Amino acid sequence: MDAAIKDGVDIISMSLGGTIHDYRQDVIAIGAFSAMEKGIFVSCAAGNSGPESETLSNEAPWILTVGASTMDRSIRVTVKLGDGQEVNGESVFQPKNFTSEALPLVRPNGSGSLYQTNCLTPAMNGIVNGKIVMCERPESGPRVEIGSTVKDSGGAGMILINAEQDGYTTLAEAHVLPASHISYNDGQKIFAYFKSSDKPTASLIFKGTILGNTSAPTVASFSSRGPSLASPLVLKPDIIGPGVSVLAGWPSDVETSHDQSNPTFNILSGTSMSTPHLSGIAALVKGMHPEWSPAAIKSAIMTTSNIACNDGKPVMNELHEPATYYKMGAGHVNPEKASDPGLVYDISADDYVGFLCGLGYYDKDVEAVTRRKVKCADVAKVNQSQLNYPSITVYLLSGEKTVTRTVTNVGGGKEKYEVKLDVPKGVEVSVDPEVLEFDEVNEKKSFVVSFKKKEEGEDDFVEGEMKWVSDKHVVRSPIIVTKDIYD
Numbered sequence: 001m002d003a004a005i006k007d008g009v010d011i012i013s014m015s016l017g018g019t020i021h022d023y024r025q026d027v028i029a030i031g032a033f034s035a036m037e038k039g040i041f042v043s044c045a046a047g048n049s050g051p052e053s054e055t056l057s058n059e060a061p062w063i064l065t066v067g068a069s070t071m072d073r074s075i076r077v078t079v080k081l082g083d084g085q086e087v088n089g090e091s092v093f094q095p096k097n098f099t100s101e102a103l104p105l106v107r108p109n110g111s112g113s114l115y116q117t118n119c120l121t122p123a124m125n126g127i128v129n130g131k132i133v134m135c136e137r138p139e140s141g142p143r144v145e146i147g148s149t150v151k152d153s154g155g156a157g158m159i160l161i162n163a164e165q166d167g168y169t170t171l172a173e174a175h176v177l178p179a180s181h182i183s184y185n186d187g188q189k190i191f192a193y194f195k196s197s198d199k200p201t202a203s204l205i206f207k208g209t210i211l212g213n214t215s216a217p218t219v220a221s222f223s224s225r226g227p228s229l230a231s232p233l234v235l236k237p238d239i240i241g242p243g244v245s246v247l248a249g250w251p252s253d254v255e256t257s258h259d260q261s262n263p264t265f266n267i268l269s270g271t272s273m274s275t276p277h278l279s280g281i282a283a284l285v286k287g288m289h290p291e292w293s294p295a296a297i298k299s300a301i302m303t304t305s306n307i308a309c310n311d312g313k314p315v316m317n318e319l320h321e322p323a324t325y326y327k328m329g330a331g332h333v334n335p336e337k338a339s340d341p342g343l344v345y346d347i348s349a350d351d352y353v354g355f356l357c358g359l360g361y362y363d364k365d366v367e368a369v370t371r372r373k374v375k376c377a378d379v380a381k382v383n384q385s386q387l388n389y390p391s392i393t394v395y396l397l398s399g400e401k402t403v404t405r406t407v408t409n410v411g412g413g414k415e416k417y418e419v420k421l422d423v424p425k426g427v428e429v430s431v432d433p434e435v436l437e438f439d440e441v442n443e444k445k446s447f448v449v450s451f452k453k454k455e456e457g458e459d460d461f462v463e464g465e466m467k468w469v470s471d472k473h474v475v476r477s478p479i480i481v482t483k484d485i486y487d
């Protein structure tokens with residue numbers, strides 16, 4: 001990263017991860033700090049350890065931490081069962097000459113060490129030869145490799161069925177045999193048919209690219225989740241962007257994991273695929289506003305993001321439940337709006353130093369991150385909730401808490417904003433003042449958000465949102481009130 005900084009880049013996009021939850025050790029956090037100080041925007045992959053919570057990497061507040069979402073495209077393979085039922089799955093391998101006739105359907109059913117339900121036992125020849133084989137994918141486990149064992153055993157085709165935790169997240173991949181990757185729920189339908197039929201059959205019908213899925217974007221099952229362990233009161237991830245079945249150029253001298261043919265394109269899934277989308281969008285925003293700091297660009301991306309999917313309903317997770325902020329961050333990136341946010345929550349390098357001191361780090365540990373002399377005794381400490389972040393997370397067991405935020409007017413000049421609140425359950429929230437009137441560009445205004453616990457709820461955390469609304473702009477911040485993590 002140091003070399004890139006010396007070369008004078010504007011944006012750094014990192015897809016490396018780690019599980020070190022301490023900014024003093026995490027090298028990426030340290031390199032990114034130097035970059036941020038020089039005005040370089042750093043976006044990093046949140047990690048592919050979902051769907052469990054607290055699985056993030058690259059969670060430092062001076063980094064844009066990027067989760068992964070689905071797109072409205074599927075590369076469809078329909079599974080048609082002997083009784084006429086159809087379910088839709090995906091594979092990028094779309095053979096033109098595969099038989100559309102029904103073939104016998106078989107399910108390795110785990111008698112002894114042979115014939116495991118995940119099809120990962122070799123030599124299944126006896127039972128799979130010439131048949132379509134149902135294989136249960138282990139949690140976030142291998143996929144193309146499963147197809148290889150089925151193919152090597154003589155299987156004609158494969159239906160790859162998600163584990164329960166992976167829900168509806170299916171991937172279009174370069175399978176080595178005719179295959180369809182289907183959701184957990186569709187898998188249960190096929191199992192029910194299989195049980196009920198004397199002579200179960202299925203056929204695979206290749207339908208190519210289908211666009212316009214109105215439930216997209218959804219959070220991908222593998223996308224790592226918050227809360228952050230290193231600073232739980234700074235919401236992470238920050239944002240989600242397209243990261244499932246992403247088609248891109250591929251260095252032709254690098255083999256794909258399952259193919260010796262050195263293709264010049266490949267299709268991959270992961271937060272390493274969504275991160276470059278966000279880096280590109282940051283570059284566009286930076287191009288339009290070269291003077292904006294990395295924090296201002298991040299704020300613009302977060303406060304203009306979408307929390308509704310293409311059909312207007314809330315963005316969902318892999319189980320098709322509404323996604324919480326710990327899963328999607330502020331929301332799904334909206335590139336067009338990001339260039340014109342109206343207001344930004346800016347943060348200086350010194351604020352982050354105050355934040356590190358506020359975490360209780362020793363001077364030498366803060367210096368390990370900043371790579372310059374720091375004396376926390378002389379620094380204005382910044383509590384996590386008080387960092388001028390575009391989202392607000394407060395720890396509140398009982399009583400009251402207040403946080404202060406400062407917004408900078410980056411809109412047209414004269415503009416009047418009013419606050420609109422969606423108040424989290426069981427909490428009273430007020431904002432003072434409720435109106436912000438700006439006369440000129442770059443003018444700053446501060447306001448105080450007060451939280452008061454009204455009633456004891458069951459939930460570990462409750463969610464709401466705060467919007468500053470003018471005639472031209474809506475500046476949205478997620479709010480989380482938690483009782484689950486320490487201050």
Ligand SMILES: *[C@@H]1O[C@H](CO)[C@@H](O)[C@H](O)[C@H]1NC(C)=O
Pocket residue numbers: 095097098099
């Ligand atoms: C389909 O075409 C591929 C590529 O030409 C070939 O390798 C394969 O054997 C063919 N399969 C059938 C069932 O004809």
Ligand SMILES: *[C@@H]1O[C@H](CO)[C@@H](O)[C@H](O)[C@H]1NC(C)=O
Pocket residue numbers: 107109
């Ligand atoms: C496993 O599958 C075989 C072949 O389909 C079948 O005969 C056997 O009853 C199945 N066993 C279980 C426990 O389902």
Ligand SMILES: *[C@@H]1O[C@H](CO)[C@@H](O)[C@H](O)[C@H]1NC(C)=O
Pocket residue numbers: 070074088168169170183213214215216218
């Ligand atoms: C849209 O995507 C979801 C995955 O989130 C999938 O379950 C659903 O079947 C897709 N709908 C269509 C019409 O392809």
Ligand SMILES: *[C@@H]1O[C@H](CO)[C@@H](O)[C@H](O)[C@H]1NC(C)=O
Pocket residue numbers: 381383386487
């Ligand atoms: C920071 O948090 C500590 C511990 O809760 C509290 O005593 C202190 O007043 C807070 N500082 C600010 C500036 O809010």
